Amino acid sequence: MNQLPVLIPVSLLLFSFIVFLAGLLRKNLTFPLTVLGVLASFVFSILGLVQVLRYGTQHYYIGGWVPPIGIEYVLDHLSAFMAVIVTFIGLISVVYSRRSFLQEVPERIVPLYALVLLLLAGLTGIIVSGDLFNLFVFLEIASLTAYALIAVGGKKAPIAAFRYAILGTLGACFYLLGVGFIYFATGSLNMADVAHILPEVSDANTIIAAVALIVIGIGLKMALFPLHVWLPDAYTYAPSAVTALIAPIMTKVGAYVLIRMLLSVFSPDYLTDALPVTVIIGWLGAIGVMVASVMAIAQRDFRRMLAYSSVAQIGYIALGIGMANPLGLIGALLHILNHAFMKGCLFQVAGGIRYRTGLWEISRFAGLGRRMPWTMGAFTVAALSMIGIPPTCGFFSKWYLVLGGVDAGNWVFVAVIVFSSLLNAVYFFRVLERVYLSPPSGDASVEQAKEPPKLMLSPTLILGAGIMILGLASIVIVNNVLEPAVSWAF
Amino acid sequence: MIQTIIDYYPYYLSTLLMAIGIWGMVGKHNLMKKLIGMNIFQTAIILFFISTSVKFGATVPTYDPELGVTNPALYVNPLPHVLMLTAIVVMVATNGVALALLLLIYRRYHSIDEREISRMMKEDS
Numbered sequence: 001m002n003q004l005p006v007l008i009p010v011s012l013l014l015f016s017f018i019v020f021l022a023g024l025l026r027k028n029l030t031f032p033l034t035v036l037g038v039l040a041s042f043v044f045s046i047l048g049l050v051q052v053l054r055y056g057t058q059h060y061y062i063g064g065w066v067p068p069i070g071i072e073y074v075l076d077h078l079s080a081f082m083a084v085i086v087t088f089i090g091l092i093s094v095v096y097s098r099r100s101f102l103q104e105v106p107e108r109i110v111p112l113y114a115l116v117l118l119l120l121a122g123l124t125g126i127i128v129s130g131d132l133f134n135l136f137v138f139l140e141i142a143s144l145t146a147y148a149l150i151a152v153g154g155k156k157a158p159i160a161a162f163r164y165a166i167l168g169t170l171g172a173c174f175y176l177l178g179v180g181f182i183y184f185a186t187g188s189l190n191m192a193d194v195a196h197i198l199p200e201v202s203d204a205n206t207i208i209a210a211v212a213l214i215v216i217g218i219g220l221k222m223a224l225f226p227l228h229v230w231l232p233d234a235y236t237y238a239p240s241a242v243t244a245l246i247a248p249i250m251t252k253v254g255a256y257v258l259i260r261m262l263l264s265v266f267s268p269d270y271l272t273d274a275l276p277v278t279v280i281i282g283w284l285g286a287i288g289v290m291v292a293s294v295m296a297i298a299q300r301d302f303r304r305m306l307a308y309s310s311v312a313q314i315g316y317i318a319l320g321i322g323m324a325n326p327l328g329l330i331g332a333l334l335h336i337l338n339h340a341f342m343k344g345c346l347f348q349v350a351g352g353i354r355y356r357t358g359l360w361e362i363s364r365f366a367g368l369g370r371r372m373p374w375t376m377g378a379f380t381v382a383a384l385s386m387i388g389i390p391p392t393c394g395f396f397s398k399w400y401l402v403l404g405g406v407d408a409g410n411w412v413f414v415a416v417i418v419f420s421s422l423l424n425a426v427y428f429f430r431v432l433e434r435v436y437l438s439p440p441s442g443d444a445s446v447e448q449a450k451e452p453p454k455l456m457l458s459p460t461l462i463l464g465a466g467i468m469i470l471g472l473a474s475i476v477i478v479n480n481v482l483e484p485a486v487s488w489a490f
Numbered sequence: 491m492i493q494t495i496i497d498y499y500p501y502y503l504s505t506l507l508m509a510i511g512i513w514g515m516v517g518k519h520n521l522m523k524k525l526i527g528m529n530i531f532q533t534a535i536i537l538f539f540i541s542t543s544v545k546f547g548a549t550v551p552t553y554d555p556e557l558g559v560t561n562p563a564l565y566v567n568p569l570p571h572v573l574m575l576t577a578i579v580v581m582v583a584t585n586g587v588a589l590a591l592l593l594l595i596y597r598r599y600h601s602i603d604e605r606e607i608s609r610m611m612k613e614d615s
Contacts, residue, residue: 140580158594
């Protein structure tokens with residue numbers, strides 16, 4: 001039996017505890033121990049991915065109890081892929097967060113890092129868990145730590161966190177209720193076992209209700225339009241480094257749960273006959289992309305603009321799920337990876353600007369391109385990728401989404417993807433124009449600005465370089481990881 | 491009709507409680523009442539899970555041949571109870587975090603009315 005699936009979340013859980021205790025004794029130990037914990041989990045994820053690619057799906061049975069009685073942790077192509085993304089972005093964001101936390105919330109470093117590790121443990125737990133109820137527990141671990149981390153921010157942060165807490169708990173409760181329906185219909189909580197039993201269940205209405213409840217619940221967690229209302233405030237008022245950690249991975253893990261549910265637990269054929277849930281998700285995604293992109297154009301606050309852009313990007317992922325064909329799903333999964341890099345880079349740029357100047361209104365960014373050339377270079381790469389210009393990675397996920405739309409014969413989706421890229425261009429070129437072309441306003445904070453410290457700048461540059469590398473390597477990722485991940489579902 | 495109600499009344503009750511809870515979370519402006527609505531909703535789910543495993547005349551699921559452990563009709567399914575114990579722990583933690591947030595909000599705004607806080611948030615920016 002392979003230990004890797006369980007080591008990924010457990011190393012994070014363990015270090016969360018160690019960091020808190022060590023931090024009480026020596027505050028200086030917090031940061032290196034946190035990096036060590038996330039690094040360990042990242043190494044385990046990479047090893048897990050290698051093993052999955054070489055030997056196929058890896059299982060771990062907690063306490064040696066074989067499913068369906070025991071709880072199972074599974075590492076297959078899909079979950080190994082997600083685990084690598086989450087732990088890598090986690091590692092980059094933790095390195096980035098040190099200087100930012102020291103400036104914004106210096107007195108709370110120790111509990112903050114313990115919470116960051118707990119958040120990552122929750123997210124990786126969701127990914128590796130093969131048990132429906134276990135997933136709920138990890139979902140709540142991740143969400144509760146996210147509420148606390150967001151609330152540490154500025155004056156308005158607790159209200160944003162409270163609204164998120166109410167809606168997030170509603171989402172988790174809906175999910176739990178859906179799991180209850182599945183359990184009473186099938187008598188099992190193991191995902192593979194449930195998928196096996198479901199086609200024989202005679203009472204289709206219970207299952208339809210379960211699907212509806214789970215989709216609404218996870219939709220709230222992943223901020224699927226129109227359930228995204230908590231997101232802009234939460235991302236805007238949280239500490240910069242927390243947003244740089246949460247924005248790239250948290251909603252993506254929600255999208256992963258949705259994909260896992262719709263593909264592994266409820267088979268696609270079974271669903272389309274009874275309830276066209278993928279069609280509904282696809283159309284909500286399409287509307288969400290357009291509405292959130294227009295909202296992003298209307299924002300004056302840089303972070304809020306990026307937050308609305310996040311809602312739009314979740315819409316792309318939902319579009320890919322809604323196409324319900326292999327190409328669309330590959331596009332959605334590739335977009336999860338690419339958007340994690342892009343949004344991580346963008347929010348780190350926002351944090352870097354705030355670190356040196358304290359600004360977040362786009363109108364006051366004039367002249368920053370000269371003062372912070374490297375930061376703004378990374379921003380330019382990420383912005384071009386968000387618009388979808390080759391050879392950045394954003395182009396390739398949109399390419400697969402367009403192919404999926406053509407394959408599904410849904411020309412509206414294709415038009416939405418192309419037209420929304422223009423909207424993306426509008427709101428990113430507005431910032432680029434302000435940063436590079438506008439005459440300096442003589443603003444004192446801009447005139448004195450310089451590049452953020454190396455510990456903050458290098459993660460941003462790594463992500464910026466990663467955007468280019470992922471673009472060039474996307475065909476390798478698709479062929480080796482994503483095609484096996486979606487192939488068995490169709 | 492009456493027989494259906496008698497057979498399924500726990501489900502109707504928990505559905506009613508869920509509706510009350512959602513109404514509290516969405517319709518009320520007082521943040522504390524939203525939190526209470528959340529509590530009611532969570533409790534309704536617990537009741538729903540527990541009520542499904544009720545069996546009259548059944549016994550505890552311990553291994554005892556005399557009780558007929560091989561016959562599932564004679565013992566109560568323990569899994570929903572165990573799941574709900576875990577869910578209760580999760581919900582306690584959620585309530586703790588939400589109450590702490592509420593305390594922070596009250597210290598900063600001296601109000602827990604959402605409309606009033608929204609007005610103050612607009613004035614700040």
